[in-house]
Amino acid sequence: MRLAFFGGIYNNHLALATAIADARSRGVDAMWCLGDLGAFGPHPDRTCELIRENNISVVQGNYDHSIGHGLNDCHCGYTDPRDNHFAQLSYDYTLAHTSDDHRAWMRSLPAQQRLEINGLRLLLCHGSPRRTNEFLWESTTNTQFLARLCDDFECDVILGTHTGLHWTRSSDTGSGVFFRPPSPIHQVKLNDGGLKKTPDPFAFINVGVLGRPENDGTTNVWYTLLRTGNDVRGGRSPLPWEVEFVPLAYDHEQLAREMQDERLPDEFIETILTGWWTTCLEVLPSKERTRGRW
Amino acid sequence: MNVTEQRLPIIELGSLDELWFQVAGTRCNLTCSHCFISCSPHNDSFGFLSFAEVERRLLEAVEWGVKEFYFTGGEPFLNPELVAILERTLDFGPATVLTNGTVLKPEWLDRLRAAEQGSLYSLEFRVSIDGPTPELNDPIRGPRTFERALHGVELLVQFGFLPIITMARVWDESQDAEILGRFRAVLHLHGYDRPRLKVLPRLLLGAEAKRTCGYSASDRVTAEMLVGYDTTQLVCQHSRVITDRGIAVCPILIDSPDAILGHTLHDATRGFAVTHGACATCYQYGAICTNPSSRSPDAHVRTIDRT
Ligand code: SF4
Numbered sequence: 167m168r169l170a171f172f173g174g175i176y177n178n179h180l181a182l183a184t185a186i187a188d189a190r191s192r193g194v195d196a197m198w199c200l201g202d203l204g205a206f207g208p209h210p211d212r213t214c215e216l217i218r219e220n221n222i223s224v225v226q227g228n229y230d231h232s233i234g235h236g237l238n239d240c241h242c243g244y245t246d247p248r249d250n251h252f253a254q255l256s257y258d259y260t261l262a263h264t265s266d267d268h269r270a271w272m273r274s275l276p277a278q279q280r281l282e283i284n285g286l287r288l289l290l291c292h293g294s295p296r297r298t299n300e301f302l303w304e305s306t307t308n309t310q311f312l313a314r315l316c317d318d319f320e321c322d323v324i325l326g327t328h329t330g331l332h333w334t335r336s337s338d339t340g341s342g343v344f345f346r347p348p349s350p351i352h353q354v355k356l357n358d359g360g361l362k363k364t365p366d367p368f369a370f371i372n373v374g375v376l377g378r379p380e381n382d383g384t385t386n387v388w389y390t391l392l393r394t395g396n397d398v399r400g401g402r403s404p405l406p407w408e409v410e411f412v413p414l415a416y417d418h419e420q421l422a423r424e425m426q427d428e429r430l431p432d433e434f435i436e437t438i439l440t441g442w443w444t445t446c447l448e449v450l451p452s453k454e455r456t457r458g459r460w
Numbered sequence: 461m462n463v464t465e466q467r468l469p470i471i472e473l474g475s476l477d478e479l480w481f482q483v484a485g486t487r488c489n490l491t492c493s494h495c496f497i498s499c500s501p502h503n504d505s506f507g508f509l510s511f512a513e514v515e516r517r518l519l520e521a522v523e524w525g526v527k528e529f530y531f532t533g534g535e536p537f538l539n540p541e542l543v544a545i546l547e548r549t550l551d552f553g554p555a556t557v558l559t560n561g562t563v564l565k566p567e568w569l570d571r572l573r574a575a576e577q578g579s580l581y582s583l584e585f586r587v588s589i590d591g592p593t594p595e596l597n598d599p600i601r602g603p604r605t606f607e608r609a610l611h612g613v614e615l616l617v618q619f620g621f622l623p624i625i626t627m628a629r630v631w632d633e634s635q636d637a638e639i640l641g642r643f644r645a646v647l648h649l650h651g652y653d654r655p656r657l658k659v660l661p662r663l664l665l666g667a668e669a670k671r672t673c674g675y676s677a678s679d680r681v682t683a684e685m686l687v688g689y690d691t692t693q694l695v696c697q698h699s700r701v702i703t704d705r706g707i708a709v710c711p712i713l714i715d716s717p718d719a720i721l722g723h724t725l726h727d728a729t730r731g732f733a734v735t736h737g738a739c740a741t742c743y744q745y746g747a748i749c750t751n752p753s754s755r756s757p758d759a760h761v762r763t764i765d766r767t
């Protein structure tokens with residue numbers, strides 16, 4: 167099987183349309199979106215329409231939950247006043263421009279989804295399987311913790327988004343030393359005499375986002391292809407799956423023009439045009455922050 | 461009042477996500493007037509942790525799927541094995557060290573820079589400075605500590621780190637924005653062009669309890685207050701602290717005898733009654749000890765049950 171996974175769209179309907187065409191041209195069997203349709207960009211309804219017209223299944227992100235229920239903010243989990251100021255601007259814009267019909271649909275989305283494909287148990291979520299808006303950054307999430315999540319949630323592969331940066335780690339590519347027996351907390355909870363075994367191999371995949379570039383000075387955005395079964399290209403992957411992160415160029419200048427017309431903040435437009443994040447920086451851990459410009 | 465009718469506000473350990481190391485015990489080169497565990501050059505109530513002890517706990521933590529490691533004191537860099545300890549920790553996961561920034565040496569930072577670059581994980585420095593001027597900081601932290609800590613920040617920046625400056629709120633909360641703005645400007649002048657800042661509430665414990673009037677009997681969390689409260693906001697719901705006298709429930713209460721829960725992680729997973737005055741500060745401000753990148757998200761977002 168070939169599956170395409172889109173992370174946060176953040177109203178970037180131009181990147182979404184390009185990604186759908188790109189994934190189709192690669193012969194994918196299905197497309198998924200892991201939530202956060204709104205924020206940041208222009209014309210929220212265009213994203214919702216594209217998603218629904220193309221039958222893309224969606225896991226509900228914190229943004230979709232907030233917009234769907236008309237809450238007063240996005241619950242992205244920012245801690246800094248400046249970050250919250252900008253998050254609120256885009257939230258208020260998105261809420262005001264999302265139709266009631268799309269909002270009702272957002273409320274109906276599942277918080278996570280399980281798929282069983284070629285014998286692999288996939289768990290699709292937004293932030294982490296345990297909390298919609300939990301940030302799992304590459305540099306602050308160790309391999310043993312990922313093993314615990316796969317163990318606790320009884321799956322082989324967890325897919326999420328939320329942080330805005332793609333990455334993956336598997337039992338095969340981690341720091342190597344960590345075979346992890348079931349955690350003692352859960353041993354205590356198990357009454358059937360059996361011990362749960364950490365799935366091996368296991369992986370976490372952050373599929374990236376289509377909404378904005380990755381704070382690396384390039385303007386492209388990212389989505390993820392997952393190949394399983396016979397579609398794993400021989401010799402390339404020692405695992406029973408293969409992950410390909412796809413850099414996607416799209417008409418970012420057109421997006422910037424639309425954002426200008428909608429009077430969205432210059433800081434956001436700068437990010438689209440330069441590839442560097444200008445807001446929401448305070449939640450980044452040191453390694454990820456150091457790689458950026460600001 | 462009938463005592464048996466009162467339910468205790470017990471917080472169970474939901475998930476052991478962070479393991480703290482009281483790596484310098486209560487030994488510090490400074491004697492800040494607001495130190496909540498009264499650290500000083502002479503306070504030996506808690507001693508240093510050795511490299512071997514930390515390594516043993518790191519291995520134990522693998523089994524638990526612990527996600528992050530924090531190092532505190534006292535002043536961690538007084539422990540002569542700290543650099544080696546941090547290097548080893550970065551094999552296991554992300555490390556955060558809470559320092560006063562006044563004793564850092566270039567040769568240590570050189571090694572730590574290399575260790576972080578060679579690791580999958582982040583090494584975070586949190587430097588405590590209580591305000592943007594010596595006039596605000598020094599009366600609390602000691603003469604010339606502002607200047608010395610800023611020198612530490614300069615060194616960290618030179619070695620490519622982006623320290624998080626943490627400050628205890630020794631001013632009124634309404635002044636936060638103004639003070640943070642002034643602080644950013646000062647840090648810019650010292651070569652730190654993208655400063656990361658975090659304001660912490662003061663804890664009325666230890667030396668700070670003597671300086672102020674401490675907590676009153678009404679500053680208490682009750683079982684009723686926990687109904688509907690997102691307990692993941694409390695550090696004791698997802699952390700434990702290794703000290704040389706046993707494993708403590710949280711980094712804030714190590715001085716309270718009931719906070720030492722046992723000697724193995726297994727013993728230390730039992731729940732804890734959050735009946736201390738400081739617990740009321742945690743209750744009010746939430747997640748005060750963890751980094752912004754791993755802050756427990758807010759209460760309004762649903763937690764997903766296992767499906
Ligand atoms: S507050 Fe920190 S720097 Fe000050 S005495 Fe206590 S441990 Fe030392």
Ligand code: SF4
Pocket residue numbers: 694695696697709710711712713732734735736738739740742743
């Ligand atoms: S002081 Fe805070 S972290 Fe410690 S036990 Fe009380 S509530 Fe929990």
